[in-house]
Amino acid sequence: MNHISTLPLQPAAKLAGTLTTCPYCGVGCGVRATVNGDGQVDIAGDETHASNLGRLCVKGSALGETVALDGRLLYPQMRSADQQSMQRASWDDALDKVAHGFRSIIEQHGPDSVALYVSGQLLTEDYYVANKLMKGYIGSANIDTNSRLCMSSAVAGHKRAFGADLVPVCYEDLELADLVVLVGSNTAWCHPILFQRIARIRETRPQMKLVVIDPRRTATCELADLHLPLKAGSDVWLFNGLLSFLARNGAVDKDFVAEHTNGMAAALETAEADCADLAAVAKICKLDPQDLLTFYQWFADNEKVVSAFSQGVNQSSSGTDKVNSIINCHLLTGRIGKPGMGPFSITGQPNAMGGREVGGLANMLAAHMELDNPQHRATVQTYWQSPQMAERPGLKAVDLFQAIEAGRVKAVWIMATNPVVSLPDADQVQRALKKCELVVISDIIEKTDTNAFAHVLLPALGWGEKDGTVTSSERRISRQRAFLPAPGEARADWRIICQVAQRMGYDGFDFNSAHQVFDEHAGLSAYRNGGNGGADGDGPHRVFNLGGLRGMDRAQFDGMQPVQWPLPADAAGERQGTARLFADGRFAHADGRARFIATAPRAPRHAVDGDYPLSLNTGRVRDQWHTMTRTGKSPRLADHVPESFIDMHPQDALLYGVREGMLARVSSQWGEMVAKVQHGGGIARGSLFVPIHWNRQSASDARVGALVNPVVDPVSGEPEFKHTPVRVEEFAVAWYGFVLSRAQPVLDDVTHWTRIQGRSFHRYELAGRSPIADHGAWAARLLGVDAADADWLEYQDGSAGIYRAVHVVDDRIDACVFLSPRPDLPSRAWLASLFLKERLEDADRVGLLIGQPIAKGADTGPTVCSCFSVGRNTICDAVRKQGLTTVAQVTGCLKAGGNCGSCVPEIKKLLTEMLQEEVS
Ligand code: SF4
Numbered sequence: 001m002n003h004i005s006t007l008p009l010q011p012a013a014k015l016a017g018t019l020t021t022c023p024y025c026g027v028g029c030g031v032r033a034t035v036n037g038d039g040q041v042d043i044a045g046d047e048t049h050a051s052n053l054g055r056l057c058v059k060g061s062a063l064g065e066t067v068a069l070d071g072r073l074l075y076p077q078m079r080s081a082d083q084q085s086m087q088r089a090s091w092d093d094a095l096d097k098v099a100h101g102f103r104s105i106i107e108q109h110g111p112d113s114v115a116l117y118v119s120g121q122l123l124t125e126d127y128y129v130a131n132k133l134m135k136g137y138i139g140s141a142n143i144d145t146n147s148r149l150c151m152s153s154a155v156a157g158h159k160r161a162f163g164a165d166l167v168p169v170c171y172e173d174l175e176l177a178d179l180v181v182l183v184g185s186n187t188a189w190c191h192p193i194l195f196q197r198i199a200r201i202r203e204t205r206p207q208m209k210l211v212v213i214d215p216r217r218t219a220t221c222e223l224a225d226l227h228l229p230l231k232a233g234s235d236v237w238l239f240n241g242l243l244s245f246l247a248r249n250g251a252v253d254k255d256f257v258a259e260h261t262n263g264m265a266a267a268l269e270t271a272e273a274d275c276a277d278l279a280a281v282a283k284i285c286k287l288d289p290q291d292l293l294t295f296y297q298w299f300a301d302n303e304k305v306v307s308a309f310s311q312g313v314n315q316s317s318s319g320t321d322k323v324n325s326i327i328n329c330h331l332l333t334g335r336i337g338k339p340g341m342g343p344f345s346i347t348g349q350p351n352a353m354g355g356r357e358v359g360g361l362a363n364m365l366a367a368h369m370e371l372d373n374p375q376h377r378a379t380v381q382t383y384w385q386s387p388q389m390a391e392r393p394g395l396k397a398v399d400l401f402q403a404i405e406a407g408r409v410k411a412v413w414i415m416a417t418n419p420v421v422s423l424p425d426a427d428q429v430q431r432a433l434k435k436c437e438l439v440v441i442s443d444i445i446e447k448t449d450t451n452a453f454a455h456v457l458l459p460a461l462g463w464g465e466k467d468g469t470v471t472s473s474e475r476r477i478s479r480q481r482a483f484l485p486a487p488g489e490a491r492a493d494w495r496i497i498c499q500v501a502q503r504m505g506y507d508g509f510d511f512n513s514a515h516q517v518f519d520e521h522a523g524l525s526a527y528r529n530g531g532n533g534g535a536d537g538d539g540p541h542r543v544f545n546l547g548g549l550r551g552m553d554r555a556q557f558d559g560m561q562p563v564q565w566p567l568p569a570d571a572a573g574e575r576q577g578t579a580r581l582f583a584d585g586r587f588a589h590a591d592g593r594a595r596f597i598a599t600a601p602r603a604p605r606h607a608v609d610g611d612y613p614l615s616l617n618t619g620r621v622r623d624q625w626h627t628m629t630r631t632g633k634s635p636r637l638a639d640h641v642p643e644s645f646i647d648m649h650p651q652d653a654l655l656y657g658v659r660e661g662m663l664a665r666v667s668s669q670w671g672e673m674v675a676k677v678q679h680g681g682g683i684a685r686g687s688l689f690v691p692i693h694w695n696r697q698s699a700s701d702a703r704v705g706a707l708v709n710p711v712v713d714p715v716s717g718e719p720e721f722k723h724t725p726v727r728v729e730e731f732a733v734a735w736y737g738f739v740l741s742r743a744q745p746v747l748d749d750v751t752h753w754t755r756i757q758g759r760s761f762h763r764y765e766l767a768g769r770s771p772i773a774d775h776g777a778w779a780a781r782l783l784g785v786d787a788a789d790a791d792w793l794e795y796q797d798g799s800a801g802i803y804r805a806v807h808v809v810d811d812r813i814d815a816c817v818f819l820s821p822r823p824d825l826p827s828r829a830w831l832a833s834l835f836l837k838e839r840l841e842d843a844d845r846v847g848l849l850i851g852q853p854i855a856k857g858a859d860t861g862p863t864v865c866s867c868f869s870v871g872r873n874t875i876c877d878a879v880r881k882q883g884l885t886t887v888a889q890v891t892g893c894l895k896a897g898g899n900c901g902s903c904v905p906e907i908k909k910l911l912t913e914m915l916q917e918e919v920s
Contacts, residue, residue: 022350058636095499152314179299182308213227239322249300357565434453640866660679
């Protein structure tokens, strides 16, 4: 192992503000948060944090806009006796209800009749006590996490290949590599700071190559040397083909394979069976054979290769095999354990890794120990001194909610997640929760799609209020530190769990701080962990070891610097982290050897057919996070992609009778949703892409989880979010419209709506099936305005069906509504800018009446750069007028792209399109 010299217990450098960690993606960027004199939170990147060195993407930069208390769950609530409403309750009553409810159901039906469903948003300390309660005290392994949905295939692949869930590489390896392969990862949008690290290093090392393997032409592809738009689900063919190519072209590291691995012959035989012929592989993957050959040749020729993969690989019914087919290629070439090379699972959530470390998945124990290993069970039980220990894996996420609907699980406690939105077949989750005897939910938000089914709601602390640790994709443990007071009666998740456990009569939960929980967690990782200087080394060696962090006092824990595990307590008592694993060629299997896995390729479980002829792919957009409970509060983040959408190929749109900008319905065997059609996402024919974020709180009917097939990978249990057979059809409406209003409008006779956070106004995109008989009366009712008011300005073209109205109060715009039979409505960016004016000018009033701005440049267009609020029209104007040809010139002129860099690929794409237009 390569040791780095970071000393984790040095106090943080003396800088203003509190050093903490971003709560969004698995990059784990350090954040400096300062509460200013107005009570606002200023956010900056932590220059001392090794993950980001001071940079933040736009989501991280906007964290200060998401900490206001509007919409927060601030006190416990319990369902009323008539079941009709939720009512405020005391903590004592709520905790008693949970403890007594769980205990009585366990007494009647056994430990497997209850379950916890937790989240990668929890801190490691929360996760630790939840897992301890369930597996060591209740005696069931029915605890699973929403991380099941994003990276459990990577966990399973690591365990099969390496013997434990071990990520071999670190971020620095992406910078040291000569070839970076991004597989199923829109890194530019989903892990922006990591992508910026790659982009920056390429500026200094232009010979470094970037290959993107993704069915869509995403923003990440804009900087790639080669994009392989493979057919969705064909990854194993592609990597088996690569394995075969490497073997046939002299790229095998024979010594490494002989000394450090098992199973190469079987894996190679399987690969050769279907994938030895490059032309055949190219045909199956729907790739240009020359492009495929180029990739194979680059992989063979470059010693320093990092293959980074994410949800596009994991979220599949063959996700684990996809992971292993990638790892096989690194084992064959011996490209692992050395700087600049290795397979790299990039995690989605901020603490997916922390959850994995403490056994947050239903098939894991704790501290990387295994449920089906009696010695491991005894080790954990002895350390915990717990009354019992789960002996078999519990229910994984999809199975868990099916068991709830079937009545086998009668009580569930959901923490920090929104499964009615995020799970596949999400309507089934609703049915399950409706039937469940006891639904307990800990959350920071009062109204979510899932909270609507709660019997007990428990207010948890949010980011900025809670204290503990998270682990990033590169095994780096960082502190999340509180800098805001606990709002209302909210409590830390670990404390709530401990208080319920104590009421259930269990000892072992008398923690007083996250620090104490962390200390016990670190101690368990080193307990009976032989080798590497483990102080309690009377058991077999386990790589996951935090022995060097055990025994910190409170001040040391508070000052703990980000550090990568493993960091066992060595003989000298030094506390060092480990940048990369397997440098000595020893893996975690009992014989110390890595395993090749024979991965026979197979297609997604459900094929498209005549009824459902298109393949639905789901994923994220750049500026939103999960179900938008936090990012949805930021007007800046809302500007980039304000509504959900159905991205599809223009020829498919023509074929299925839908049009860009108009609403369409997508349906599968499991459910349906409605959104506007768009093109330009670089999607192949036969596929659709819909984002995951929108839900019933933000849109009437755009919850894509309802459509997704509940098919899972047989090894990992991870759902197949990247492929569901669907059909698309016109969703006919009589009118389209939108409203911007300082007061909350009253939606009436609206068929479809999306709510968008504006700067000092509410924005709704609207559409209706019923024709509006009296536009004026309808609009006045919508906005609560007296239609006789002198400042109520209207324009109507009855024959064209166009209507617009503006309400002006004290020379300021107070509200406006625009309606049309078609979706070609005026620019919202221009209208939004009028809400920032203290006084409307005459030109503004004229513009409002004619439905377009008078002043040149007033319409900045859709946002491209969220950091500096720079719109597409502004960039296009500058490019045309000033003859800009490079992103650097655009940045120099408009600042766009000059902060977090998340929009650089979009600016580059825009420049390319404009230059092409000029040529043609
Ligand atoms: S890349 Fe962005 S979202 Fe991810 S941790 Fe860093 S600042 Fe947060």
